Amino acid sequence: MQKVIEVNGLARSYKIKKGTKKALDDVSFEVYKGEVFGLLGPNGAGKTTTIKILTTLLLPTGGNAKVLGYDVVTESRKIRDKINFVYGGERGVYGRLTAREYLHYFCTLYKIKNKEQTQLISELLELVELKDNEGQKIHTYSKGMTQRLHIARCLINEPQILFLDEPTIGLDPLGARLLRDLVKKLSSNGITIILTTHYMQEADELCDRIAFIKNGKLSMIGNPEEIKDSCNHLKLYEATMNLSDTESLKRDSFFTNVEIEAIKEPFYTVNFEVDESITEKISDHLGRYGMVLKLRKKDISLEDAYVHHMKDVG
Numbered sequence: 495m496q497k498v499i500e501v502n503g504l505a506r507s508y509k510i511k512k513g514t515k516k517a518l519d520d521v522s523f524e525v526y527k528g529e530v531f532g533l534l535g536p537n538g539a540g541k542t543t544t545i546k547i548l549t550t551l552l553l554p555t556g557g558n559a560k561v562l563g564y565d566v567v568t569e570s571r572k573i574r575d576k577i578n579f580v581y582g583g584e585r586g587v588y589g590r591l592t593a594r595e596y597l598h599y600f601c602t603l604y605k606i607k608n609k610e611q612t613q614l615i616s617e618l619l620e621l622v623e624l625k626d627n628e629g630q631k632i633h634t635y636s637k638g639m640t641q642r643l644h645i646a647r648c649l650i651n652e653p654q655i656l657f658l659d660e661p662t663i664g665l666d667p668l669g670a671r672l673l674r675d676l677v678k679k680l681s682s683n684g685i686t687i688i689l690t691t692h693y694m695q696e697a698d699e700l701c702d703r704i705a706f707i708k709n710g711k712l713s714m715i716g717n718p719e720e721i722k723d724s725c726n727h728l729k730l731y732e733a734t735m736n737l738s739d740t741e742s743l744k745r746d747s748f749f750t751n752v753e754i755e756a757i758k759e760p761f762y763t764v765n766f767e768v769d770e771s772i773t774e775k776i777s778d779h780l781g782r783y784g785m786v787l788k789l790r791k792k793d794i795s796l797e798d799a800y801v802h803h804m805k806d807v808g
C-alpha cells in the first residue's frame with residue numbers, strides 16, 4: 495500500500511498568556527492511498543491543528559510530516575498543487591454569483607484553460623448533484639448545497655488528497671446523507687480523504703481507519719471494527735422499564751454511566767454499564783426501581799468506544 499501521508503512525532507505549541515499550550519504532542523500516523531481516514535476527538539483535541547499542518551497552512555513546532563512524499567515545511571508549494579480542503583460551515587462563497595459563475599471564477603484562478611472550463615464545470619456540478627441548480631444564485635442555496643459547491647470547487651485542481659474538516663456540521667439529515675454519499679463517490683474515484691467529524695455513526699459509515707486524538711496525543715488507531723472490538727470487555731446494557739424512581743437508580747453504585755430517556759412516562763429506556771455479567775442478577779437489581787420489560791446486552795458502537803476512550807478528557 496502506498497503511503498500518501500507520513501506523520502512523525504508531530505508537535506505544535508501555541509504561546510498563550512500563561513506559557514505555552516501543546517495543541518499537538520508527538521503525534522505519528524500514516525495514511526494510505528485511497529483511504530478515508532478519520533480524525534476523531536473532543537473539542538480542542540488537535541484535529542484542526544493536524545489538518546492545518548498537513549495542508550501547509552500552519553507550521554509545526556516539532557517533528558515532521560510528509561504529504562505525497564513532500565515535506566510540509568520545505569516543499570509546501572508542491573503539496574498545495576496536489577491537495578485541497580474544505581472546512582465545515584465555510585462561508586466565503588460569493589452569494590450573488592450562480593454556482594456556474596462561481597466555479598468559472600475558481601477555474602480561472604486555478605489557470606484552467608477557457609475552452610476546458612465549461613465541460614469541467616458541468617462534470618463537477620453533475621458529480622455534486624447541483625446540475626439542476628447551476629443557474630441559481632448561491633445565496634438561495636441551502637447549507638448542504640453550499641457545502642457540496644465548496645467540494646466541487648476543491649475538485650477543480652484534481653486533488654489526490656481531500657481534507658474535510660467537519661463537512662456535515664450544521665446540515666440537516668438529508669443534506670448530511672447527500673454529503674456522505676458524495677464522500678463515498680470521491681473515495682471510489684480514488685481520492686484519499688482525511689475527515690474530521692463529531693458524528694460517530696458518520697465516521698463508522700465512511701472511514702476505513704480512524705485515529706482518536708485526545709489532548710493533542712494520538713490515543714488509538716485502527717479500523718472501526720478493531721476499535722469497537724477493543725471495547726468488547728465493556729458490559730453495556732439497555733433496559734426498557736416501567737420506572738417509578740429514576741433518581742435512585744441513577745445513584746445506585748451497581749450501575750455506572752446511567753442514561754435514562756423517557757419513551758412515554760412511566761416507560762423509559764435505561765442505558766448503563768455494570769461489572770456483573772449474569773443477566774438475572776442485573777434484572778433483579780433493576781427491579782428495585784420498577785418493572786423490567788426488556789433487558790439486552792448492547793453491541794459496542796463506535797460511539798461507545800469513543801466515550802470509553804475519551805472518559806478522562808477534561
Ligand SMILES: Nc1ncnc2c1ncn2[C@@H]1O[C@H](COP(=O)(O)OP(=O)(O)OP(=O)(O)O)[C@@H](O)[C@H]1O
Binds near residue numbers: 517539541
Ligand atoms: N491560534 C491559537 N492560539 C492559541 N491556542 C490555539 C490556537 N489555535 C488552536 N489553539 C488551541 O490548540 C488546541 C487544539 O485546537 P484544535 O483547533 O486543533 O482542536 P480541534 O480538535 O480541531 O477542536 P474542535 O473539535 O473544537 O474543532 C486547543 O486547545 C486550542 O484552544
